[in-house]
Amino acid sequence: MERWHPVSVLSDLHRGEVAGVRIDGHEVVLWREDTDSATLHAWEDRCPHRGMRLSFGFVREGALGCLYHGWQFGGTARCRLIPAHPNVRVPAAIQVRTHMVREHAGLAWVGMDGAGAFPATMPVPWPVVQPVRSVHVSAGAGLLRHALGMHADVAMTWRGPVGLAVHAPVAGQAMLHVVRARDAQAPSPLVLSRWAERLRDGVEGGGDTTRIMGELA
Numbered sequence: 001m002e003r004w005h006p007v008s009v010l011s012d013l014h015r016g017e018v019a020g021v022r023i024d025g026h027e028v029v030l031w032r033e034d035t036d037s038a039t040l041h042a043w044e045d046r047c048p049h050r051g052m053r054l055s056f057g058f059v060r061e062g063a064l065g066c067l068y069h070g071w072q073f074g075g076t077a078r079c080r081l082i083p084a085h086p087n088v089r090v091p092a093a094i095q096v097r098t099h100m101v102r103e104h105a106g107l108a109w110v111g112m113d114g115a116g117a118f119p120a121t122m123p124v125p126w127p128v129v130q131p132v133r134s135v136h137v138s139a140g141a142g143l144l145r146h147a148l149g150m151h152a153d154v155a156m157t158w159r160g161p162v163g164l165a166v167h168a169p170v171a172g173q174a175m176l177h178v179v180r181a182r183d184a185q186a187p188s189p190l191v192l193s194r195w196a197e198r199l200r201d202g203v204e205g206g207g208d209t210t211r212i213m214g215e216l217a
């Protein structure tokens with residue numbers, strides 16, 4: 001838990017959009033402001049009112065609104081409006097629990113409790129990176145990392161112009177996130193998307209994935 005987790009490709013998080021993700025069994029809502037800054041936030045996916053998932057909610061004027069009773073939470077995570085009592089000054093204590101979030105290498109990274117500062121040394125060997133897709137794998141993150149040749153403590157690796165990142169939504173499940181250098185020599189997004197599906201099938205089938213990995217060599 002005490003680490004930064006790559007949880008989504010950035011192409012799945014456009015301005016004004018909301019997405020729910022899980023990190024080691026913890027529910028997290030990602031949402032991007034509909035303002036000029038388009039700031040990305042990562043919060044606990046639970047409304048402080050009655051516990052509704054905030055990932056079912058909506059973005060409006062720089063705030064995340066809860067679908068159930070419409071409470072709105074601004075970028076600081078404090079409640080700024082209770083629609084049933086629009087003239088009430090909302091107590092500052094009503095706020096959502098927040099997580100650290102960074103946009104890096106075409107991915108959204110979430111720092112859970114005690115994660116510390118984002119690693120300054122995480123290299124991106126290409127000047128411009130393009131998100132490709134995220135793929136769910138019905139196998140443990142350890143198995144997926146093994147297939148990718150990644151050490152257990154590593155969240156992302158590069159195979160030439162292709163970036164591969166892994167996170168565990170829950171035990172026994174994994175997400176593979178694929179990005180590419182915006183470079184003429186890199187496989188196209190469509191080719192990489194199909195490759196990710198073959199790797200997923202190989203890992204889930206428990207077979208030898210060496211040949212599939214060799215396609216990126």
Ligand code: FES
Pocket residue numbers: 047048049050051052066067068069070071
């Ligand atoms: S549960 Fe979210 S506003 Fe009531």
